[in-house]
Amino acid sequence: MSSTPSLLIENLAFAYPDGNQALYGVNLRIEKGERVALLGPNGAGKTTLVMHMNGIHPTAHGKVEVAGQLVNSSDKESIKVIRSKVGIVFQDPDDQLFMPTVGEDIAFGPYNMGKRGAELDAIVDEALQLVGMSEFKERPPHHLSFGQRRRVAVATVLAMKPEILVLDEPSSNLDPASRRELADILRSLDITMVMVTHDLPYAYELCERAVILSGGVIVADGKTSEILKNDGLLKANRLELPVGFSV
Amino acid sequence: MVHTLPAHPKIIAALLFIFTVVATPITWWFNFLGYFVLIVAVAITAKIPLKTLFTRALIEIPFVFFAILMPFFGKGEVVSVGPFDLYQEGLIAAAGILIKGTLGVLTAITLSTSTTAREMLRGLEKLKLPTLMVQIASFMLRYVNVVNDEMERMKVARESRGFTATGIQHWKVLATAAGALFIRSYERGERVHLAMLSRGYTGVLPHDEPPELSKSIWFTALALPISAITILAISLGINI
Numbered sequence: 001m002s003s004t005p006s007l008l009i010e011n012l013a014f015a016y017p018d019g020n021q022a023l024y025g026v027n028l029r030i031e032k033g034e035r036v037a038l039l040g041p042n043g044a045g046k047t048t049l050v051m052h053m054n055g056i057h058p059t060a061h062g063k064v065e066v067a068g069q070l071v072n073s074s075d076k077e078s079i080k081v082i083r084s085k086v087g088i089v090f091q092d093p094d095d096q097l098f099m100p101t102v103g104e105d106i107a108f109g110p111y112n113m114g115k116r117g118a119e120l121d122a123i124v125d126e127a128l129q130l131v132g133m134s135e136f137k138e139r140p141p142h143h144l145s146f147g148q149r150r151r152v153a154v155a156t157v158l159a160m161k162p163e164i165l166v167l168d169e170p171s172s173n174l175d176p177a178s179r180r181e182l183a184d185i186l187r188s189l190d191i192t193m194v195m196v197t198h199d200l201p202y203a204y205e206l207c208e209r210a211v212i213l214s215g216g217v218i219v220a221d222g223k224t225s226e227i228l229k230n231d232g233l234l235k236a237n238r239l240e241l242p243v244g245f246s247v
Numbered sequence: 248m249v250h251t252l253p254a255h256p257k258i259i260a261a262l263l264f265i266f267t268v269v270a271t272p273i274t275w276w277f278n279f280l281g282y283f284v285l286i287v288a289v290a291i292t293a294k295i296p297l298k299t300l301f302t303r304a305l306i307e308i309p310f311v312f313f314a315i316l317m318p319f320f321g322k323g324e325v326v327s328v329g330p331f332d333l334y335q336e337g338l339i340a341a342a343g344i345l346i347k348g349t350l351g352v353l354t355a356i357t358l359s360t361s362t363t364a365r366e367m368l369r370g371l372e373k374l375k376l377p378t379l380m381v382q383i384a385s386f387m388l389r390y391v392n393v394v395n396d397e398m399e400r401m402k403v404a405r406e407s408r409g410f411t412a413t414g415i416q417h418w419k420v421l422a423t424a425a426g427a428l429f430i431r432s433y434e435r436g437e438r439v440h441l442a443m444l445s446r447g448y449t450g451v452l453p454h455d456e457p458p459e460l461s462k463s464i465w466f467t468a469l470a471l472p473i474s475a476i477t478i479l480a481i482s483l484g485i486n487i
Binding site for chain 2: 051054056080083084086087088090092094095096098099100104107108109111112113140141142156157160
């Protein structure tokens with residue numbers, strides 16, 4: 001038995017209240033410090049899976065463990081701890097940044113974890129520094145560019161010192177420079193990372209391992225370079241490398 | 248000086264002043280002159296250009312519009328003003344609404360011009376307005392731009408496909424667009440809530456505890472209503 005994995009999902013199945021089944025028994029084990037790309041076509045259940053990682057969707061069947069701790073949404077205290085360990089960066093930064101200023105937004109998570117005063121300030125400054133946005137602390141989010149807002153959204157989650165960083169389509173809507181800047185930031189972080197994306201080159205650049213979720217099950221799990229070389233596998237799951245890109 | 252005062256004494260001062268204005272019987276004309284001088288003095292101290300103050304006050308026009316009609320309907324004593332026969336009772340009532348309304352609007356404008364929306368919310372929170380209401384208001388403040396941008400984009404998208412709203416026949420399209428905007432905002436609300444839950448939201452937003460205010464700050468802020476109440480008390484003495 002190796003050390004405790006950052007994330008362990010066993011036989012996870014989930015159906016929405018309207019009867020639409022999204023997950024049919026997902027098994028996934030992610031070790032500490034791994035960077036994993038979660039690939040899959042639209043409607044594969046990627047977001048549903050992410051929502052299980054911090055107990056937003058209660059685990060109906062199977063189990064989810066974060067750093068050895070069971071995710072149980074009926075236990076309010078434990079779910080609070082889980083949510084501090086799993087940091088989710090949502091796709092639209094406007095959904096994530098709801099406080100009047102960047103600094104206050106970053107303080108939101110740690111505040112909920114009970115941090116106050118100088119300690120809270122130090123956490124906010126550190127998170128801003130990690131994403132290179134220190135000079136924007138007092139600015140309202142709607143005055144920032146989209147790329148800057150995405151970086152602040154990453155900082156809001158980093159401020160909670162999570163065990164796992166989960167990014168939902170981190171490169172979407174970014175111009176090439178913002179995309180590269182974000183990649184540099186993500187690469188510099190020493191943290192377990194799950195990246196939900198359709199952007200295969202981005203996945204190749206940042207993640208050594210990739211899994212494909214399709215039709216509610218994991219259909220492939222391996223080295224990103226191996227998976228991206230397998231044309232048949234990609235095609236079967238509606239994934240395509242950009243023209244001219246080869247691994 | 249008015250700008251640097253903390254928000255909650257200012258809110259209290261504005262409310263007390265408005266109460267005093269409203270509590271004054273309408274026939275005590277000189278009192279209202281006094282109140283007017285007071286509020287304009289505060290605006291000048293706050294370095295609010297009088298032009299700004301009075302242009303912004305025009306916002307009350309739709310609200311006092313019906314007051315203008317009041318002298319034309321009613322009963323009792325009639326006074327002739329030019330070609331019009333006006334009822335005295337209605338005239339007094341209309342003047343009351345107009346004067347008290349204007350003073351109230353001037354106070355509100357002075358308050359809102361000298362206080363940022365952020366501070367105002369903090370002030371309301373300090374005054375123990377239910378946190379839920381403060382939170383709703385602060386979210387409105389944060390998202391009004393986002394929703395507005397979305398509305399603009401929808402408008403551009405409509406116009407790009409050759410639609411321009413010119414009359415009642417287009418209301419159906421506009422209503423559908425408004426409905427779509429509502430659904431989108433509602434769904435965004437749900438996503439924001441998810442994002443909040445993911446960061447451990449339990450019902451309270453972070454806020455820092457400001458230090459207790461000194462007596463002199465309170466006194467400065469309350470100078471306006473205290474002067475107004477003094478005027479009212481003096482005229483009470485005269486009229487009894």
